[in-house]
Amino acid sequence: MPIITRLENSPPESIESQITQMVIDYVTDISMVAIAPSNPLYPLYQYGVGHEVHQYLQAMNGSRGFPVELIVALDDEDPSIVAGFLLYLPVQDDPDACAVAYMAVHASRRRQGIARAMLAAMTARYPHAELACFVGKVSWFEAMGFQVLSARGPQVLLNTRDHQTDGLLAVLDVAPIYNSLEVRQIHSYLLKQNGKRAMVDAEKQRDRQLDQLTRQAREFVQQRLGQLPEPDLPAPPRVQ
16 A cells, blocks of 8 residues: 655655646546547646646745645655645635645556545545535545535535535635746647637537536536535635
8 A cells, every 4th residue: 555645845856747747647537627638728738737736736835825735645665656646725714624626546556545545644634625526426535425515617516524614715826827828839839730720619619518517517416415406606715
């Protein structure tokens, strides 16, 4: 079983680079957009989500003024190898609460209890934990002790308790990432490579999928809670 370790400061480059590579490889699974590899916009979200995770990891040194914590699963035979990671945000004004930002396990190490062990380490420290996932993963998180609260856009909101925290959850403002020169350059390259028609179609495809996932989340919550779907449950008040 991998070594489950909580880091209190920004991870060394060797660990961060492996985490970044997992984000790039599994961006379909961990991004709220659920962008498919076949979509021409895929490289743009690989960069955008990868850069967001990079900024969260850098914020662990306190430079952003809000708390970020990281749990990594290191290979028991070679601790230099990262088998999985869990990036989460402690909630201000509520010492028991946190929210999962990103989690991934290397494809070669899945179904070995790694994600379960990382979540257990997190909830041992923050028993009032929250996360959002797509409908297909809800049952797995329910088996981990999470319960459905409501829909949040294309995802289902789950919590270890039957309510959200009243504390403040500080998150990164990702708008500057997607308005950055780097993203514009990537978009220009993709436009040149695929053509305007294909890029417009890619955006429509992404939006149709998001609409479908949003309906699916609402319908799932309605069935699970046995009631008409409520409006999307807002996140705790956030400071950016």
